Amino acid sequence: MLGIGDFARLAGVSVRMLRHYDRLGLLTPARVDEWTGYRYYSASQLARANQLVATKELGFTLEEVGELLADDLREERLVDLLRERAAVLAERIDADQRRLLRVTARLRSIEKGNTMSTLTFTEVSMPALRLMQLATTVTEMEDIESEIGPMFRRVNAVIEQAGLTRTGPxxxxxxxxxxxxxxAAAEQIGDAPVPEGFTTGELPAVPQALATTYDADDLAGIQAAWQSLVVEVESRGLTPSGTCREIYHETPMDPGGTRWVVELQQPLA
Known part of the structure; x- marks a missing residue:
């Protein structure tokens, strides 16, 4: 038999919480000394304690935990619940990391006066493009990254499956x-038929645009680069107008790619 302190240590909970579990009938001691009231637990009760703690970690209330355990929660079901919870937590961590990158980039942008002094700006013309694409309407600008990435993965997965040839970045x-x-996330596939479930994007030629190249290890600073581009447009007495483009000349997902080399193109009126 294990004293309450030893059992608490092995189960990874506090003595106070074990007493609380006992009061709720979730985990009662194997024996209680009738003279001292001291609680003793069996080592075999550790499995129950593990289930209880794991289920509580899923976000259930103690009352809900009691109901689940009373229903003789199968190990397979508990494993499924834990995997689901782990996926939710991983997504939350990923979202927080993306948010941290955005905050850091915003801080750098503010400290540098909304400009990136290392950028070079060039007046260019934008060619007409025929694209295989997925598109969505974004109302919150911070959602662009989380939307664009998965759409690009879907587009490229279908290109690989269909054996299509890319004709440009x-x-x-x-x-x-x-x-x-x-x-919109798009790939250039020439005149090949666009697979079902995707749309054909037709971007017209634009005679005048201002462009710059974003070259970095990650995309955290791309918004600041766009801001710098528009500031430059205004400083030249020009007017931004039309559909902006990002041309991905290199990405870490490319064979042999190690960084992000993205040409930002701002059409002009």
Whole structure:
């Protein structure tokens, strides 16, 4: 038999919590000394303690935990619940990491006066493009990254499965509407038929645009680069207008790719 202190240590909970579990009938001691009231537990009760703690970690209340355990929760079901919870936590951590990158980039942008002094700006023309794409309307600008990445993965997975040939680098393009921003993730496949479930994007040629190249290990600073580009447009007395493009010349997902080399193109009126 194990004293309450030893059992608490092995189960990874506090003595106070074990007493609370006892009061709720969730985990009662194997024996209670009738003279001292001291609680003793059996080593075999550790399995019950593990289930109780693990189920509570899933976010259930203690009352709900009691119901689950009373229903003789099968180990397989508990494993499934834990995996689901782990996936939720991993997504939350990933979202927090993306948020941290955005905050850090915003801080750098503010400290540098919304400009990136290392950028070079060039007036260019933008060619007409025929694209295989997925698009969505984004109302919160911070959602662009989380939307664009998965759409690019879906587009490229189908290209690989269908054996299609890319005729140019990947393209993201953005069009402002009254409802928000239409963000599209696209690949160039020439005149090949666009697979079912995807749309054909037709971007017209633009005679005048201002462009710069974003070259970095990650995309944390790309918003600041866009801001610098628009500031430069205004400083030249030009007017931004039309669908912006990002041309992905290199990404870490490319064979042999190690960084992000993205040409930002701002059409001009």
């Amino acid at each position: 990947g393209v993201a393009h953005y069009t402002q509407t009254d409802d928000g921003l239409i963000a």
